[in-house]
Every structure is written in C-alpha cells, then in structure tokens.
Amino acid sequence: MRFFDPHIHCISRTTDDYQAMADAGVRAVIEPAFWLGQPRTSVGSFVDYFSTLLGWERFRASQFGIHHYCAIGLNSKEANNEGLAREVLEIVPRFVTKEGVVAVGEIGYDEITAAEEHAYQVQLELAVQNEMVVMVHSPHRDKKRGIIRSLDVAQEAGVPMEKLIIDHNNEETVRDVLDRGAWAAFTIYPHTKMGSERMVELVKEYGPQRIIVDSSADWGVSDPLSVPKTAALMLERGIDPAAVEATTWGNALAAYGQSGQIDEQALLATPVIDQTRLFEDNSVLRGQPPRVDQGVPN
Amino acid sequence: MKPSELLREALAPHLSTTAQTALDGALAEVAGGVSSVRFGTLLAGLSRHIKSRPLELGEAVVERGLELVPDWSIERWSTLETGRVVLILGRSDLASEAAAQALEDAFKFADEGETCALAKSLPLLPAPERFVWRAGECCRSNMRTVFESTACDSPYAARYFDDVAWKQTVIKALFVGAPLWRVRGLDGRLDEDLARMALDLVDERRSAGRPIPPDLWLCLGGFAGERAERALEDELQGAGARQRAAVGLAFARRGESARAADLAATEDHPIAARILRAAAEGRIDQELHRALEDPSLVAAHA
Secondary structure (H helix, E strand, O other), X not given: OOEEEOOOOHHHOOHHHHHHHHHHOEEEEEEEOOOXXXXXXXXXXXXXXXXXXXXXXXXXXXOOOOXXXXXXXXXXXXXXXXXXXXXXXXXXXXXXOOOOEEEEEEEEOOXXXXXXXXXXXXXXXXXXXXXXXXXXXXXXXXXXXXXXXXXXXXXXXXXXXXXXXXXXXXXXXXXXXXXHOOEEEEEOXXXXXXXXXXXXXXXXXXXXXXXXXXXXXXXXXXXXXXXXXXXXXHHHOOOOHHHHHXXXXXXXXXXXXXXXXXXXXXXXXXXXXXXXXOEOOEOOOOOOOOOEEXXXXX | OOHHHHHHHHHHHHXXXXXXXXXXXXXXXXXXXXXXXXXXXXXXXXXXXXXXXXXXXXXXXXXXXXXXXXXXXXXXXXXXXXXXXXXXXXXXXXOOHHXXXXXXXXHHHOOHHHHHHHHHHHHHOOOHHHHHHHHHHHHHOXXXXXXXXXXXXXXXXXXXXXXXXXXXXXXXXXXXXXXXXXXXXXXXXXXXXXXXXXXXXXXXXXXXXXXXXXXHHHHOOOOOHHHHHHHHHHHHOOOOHXXXXXXXXXXXXXXXXXXXXXXXXXXXXXXXXXXXXXXXXXXXXXXXXXHHHOHHHHHHHO
16 A cells, blocks of 8 residues: 655654655655754754755655655744744745645644744735645644634634644544544554554544544654554454545545645656765765665555 | 747646746736745745646757757756746846845755756856856755756856866766766866866776766867876777777867777777767767767666
8 A cells, every 4th residue: 555644754764764664655745844852043943944854855755765745834832932933934935835845834833822823823824825735733732722723713814624734633623623624634643642543443433534644753752654554453443445545645645735736647656766866965875785766666 | 039938938838727827927926026035935836837847849949049048958958947947037137136136045045946947047147157156056066956957058167167166067077977068168168187187087986996987088178198098098998889989089089080980990889880980070079979878878888
C-alpha cells in the first residue's frame, strides 16, 4: 500500500527513518512549520527554517523517493513573543505561495492568549486572500474549547470549511469538527494524543469521510511509521480497505490538493531516486555508493 | 520580436485557460507597479497554475531565441520558469532602483525553482551587471539546476564575470557535471591560465586514478603548449571512443587538424568518427561537443 503522512517534522528525523518510511510505503509527507522545541530569538531563524523546509528537507526526502510538501506559518507557541511575531508575520507572505506549500500552518492556539489570537487571525486572512488551505494545531490543554474557537474564528475570517484541517483530534472533539464540514486529523502518539487502537474504533464509528491519520513525528519520542502501522491494524480489525486507503492516503490528497500545489502527475509517477544530485555542498551520502534510477516499490 | 514575446509564445500551448488567466492577471498587476513583497508572492505563486514541465520547443523557436540574444538558448527551459521570467520582464520599471531591490529581495527569499528563473532572466534585463554578485552565487551552488541556470545556455557568465568568477565557473562545471559546451562564450574567453587550471585538474584526477571528463579538453584551446600536447597524447592511451573524439577535437582546436584526420581514419565508432572528420574539416567550435552526448558514445564511455 502507499501512504500519505500529512503531518511530520522531517527535519528532526534521520535518513534511517526516511528509509524505513519509504520501505513501509510512505510516498508523500507534509511538514508543517512549527517551533523547534525551544523558542527562536530572531526573524532570520524563521527565514532560514522556512527555506530549509522548502529546500534541503524536500531534497533529502526526494533522495528516498518521498514527495515532501510543507505548510508555512507562525506557530501558536512563538506567537506569544509579540515583537518577534510581528516581524515573522511580515515575512510569512513571502513563503506561502511557493511551489509545494500546501497550506498555511500549523497555526492556531496553544494557551489561547490574545497574542495567539492575533497571529491566528492575521494568518487566516492571508489564507483567505490567497485561497489557501489551513492546517490548525489544536492545544494540549483545554483542547475542546480551543478547537471550537479555532473553528469559529476561521469561519468568521471566511475560510471555507472544506479548506480547514483541524489536527490532533480525539474522541471528544471529532464530532464538532466533522459537523462543521472541516477535516478531522488524528495524530497517532501512543502515549498522549491518540493510539492506533483508538483510531480503529474511531474509523469504525465515524467512517472514513474527512478523517485523516498522521504521525506528527518530531524531535520527541514519536513514530514516523504511525500511518502505515495504523493502516495495518485497521485492516487486521476488518475495516474496509477503501476506508483505510481514504484515511491514510486519499483524504489527505483531497484536502491538501485543494491548494493546487500538489503536482499529482509527479506524485503518482513511479518515483526515481538519484542520489548523485547535490544540494548546496551537501549530499545525504557519507561515502556510500549512490543509488541511481531505482524505482521505489509500493 | 522581443525575448518576452518569444517566451510567451513558447509557453502559451502549455497553459490551460485558467493558467493563462492567472498569468495575464499577474502580468497586469506587475505592469501597474507592485510592492516588493507582492512581486515575490506573484512570482512564487505561479507554481500553483503552471506545473514544471519541459517546454519541448522545436529547433526553429530555439534558433529565434539565439538570433534575438546571442548565446541565449531556451532549449531546456521549463514551463514554470518561463512563466516566471515572463513575469519578471513584465515589470515596466526594470531599469529602476526599485526593480533592482525587488529582484534582490526575490533572490533572497527564493526557492530552487525561483532562483533558476531569476538567474535565467538576468541576461534579458537592462544593465545586467547590477546582478553579478547574485549570478556568482548561483555558480557557487552545487545544485546542478541552479548552477546551470547561470553558467549554461546564457551569455551572462562570459560577458559579465570577472576573471576569477569566470574560471571558477568553467572548472566548476566539470565538477558538477554540467556540459561545458553549454557554457556559452567559452571559446571566446579561453586563456593560458584557464588551460593551466584544467591541466592541473588532469594531473589531480590521474593521481587519484579517476577518469578525466571529456569536456575538460575544451579548456585548452591553443594554450599551454607542450604540457597540453603531452596530456592529450597520454589520454589516448587505452581511450574509449568518446575520449578519442574529445581528444581529436582538442587537437584540431590547436590547429592540428591532420591529427584529427588520422584519428578519424582509424576510428571504428561511427559517431566518434563523424565528430573527428568534422573537426578535421574545421568544425572546431565548442558546440561540436553536443554530439559527444550521444547515448551510444556515453554508453561506450561508461
């Protein structure tokens, strides 16, 4: 099977992870801009980070036959440094219309402060102006209220609900999101957000429509194979293969494909690897023979 | 006809109605004057409407480009970068300080595709020397796409680079594997020092037991005297058809067309023999190296 992991922070993952993902059938990923585990201190760090997502990281993924798209935005945590946030919001428009940027994201609330509210609204307006998809991060604390507020504010800003993806849902929030017509994404973090077992039950209860599974793997203890593993469990528990395909490939493609920034012809072609290419002065190789022209099996 | 008109004509068959509308809208906006940020956003945003594909032009169109701007070849341009160059050329203030600043900003925030488009627009701009530092940065890149956008199929490097940048670009083409015959204007800017750099690289490669890229011999021209002669003779020892053709052409470029004719007479690979005969008859320009890319020669080389 082929998989689309529409939320993963690849810059924190190793080439071994990329190899394992490719071997498990992950063919496309979306890397939303987030914080780095600690706050940045200057706008230049954001410029270079966004450029890395669009440049080196996309290249690195391509070396394993994985299509790498990204979402660009100022995250909610760092929105609280208001002076810096103002500068970042000035340069975000420079990046959101670039090739392969499939959404403004991940944006939304962390503590639901006034500063977060401001950054969220400015970026929603940017999304509406450019007819973009929006990827919303929902808070760990006070999640249900945060999600409902995210939906309300996005709706007021004029974001069409079919272009809104709310991430990190759970059993308590999914109904609100689906009822509004937005997409409900689920991050499979076994110990905190959502486990594969619970995910199976959710798909049984709600069906596959507008439900998306992702890994959100990052620099913490997380699993870049969450999507294929959850798909395997869904199949084992008797969920219709079409529903598994929808929640682990098709829905993500439909939701983020609305950006016009996914070149489906290129995505659906058999991937070809050319590790002899260089990016800046770097290669992903450290003396190994480069792999060239090897098709990646599904 | 202006280059921008040729580009629009070449691009048109690839555009859907919505893509054409989007490009026309962006062009109208740019022509009316836009902020630097807006310019960058429009330039980047064409990716939404135009997917990157080869233009697949006929020879006649490529020839027209070369007539409009000498050494400017759009043979390998993509649809998306063509759209972006059209948009850049759509500014009505290209000679102004504001335009220079907007282009500088665009370079600063550019991704790989935008960088290539910006670089490809440079020879078409008024006072192209304003952007010589950015062009030099492109030639410092190890991404072949970015390197070639400035170094290859463009008059820019030969025309505007200083000696250091020019020679670094030529030698670097050999390192990144960009075809040297596509570094336009090479034949007009050969000298003793460049030939010396190329021969130093030959020594380095031979010490390391690594093959010499056949393009390298283009750097010699008529320079470097006996040292060049010896290096060419050495290269013939155990050479394949592709190397033999490149060495024979290098001899002809040094005025030794009889040597090329001798090699042609004993050459059993038909394409290599054809290249050698052409060289013996006086076809000694860099463009002749295009024929060395023939798949059967490349396969024989490998």
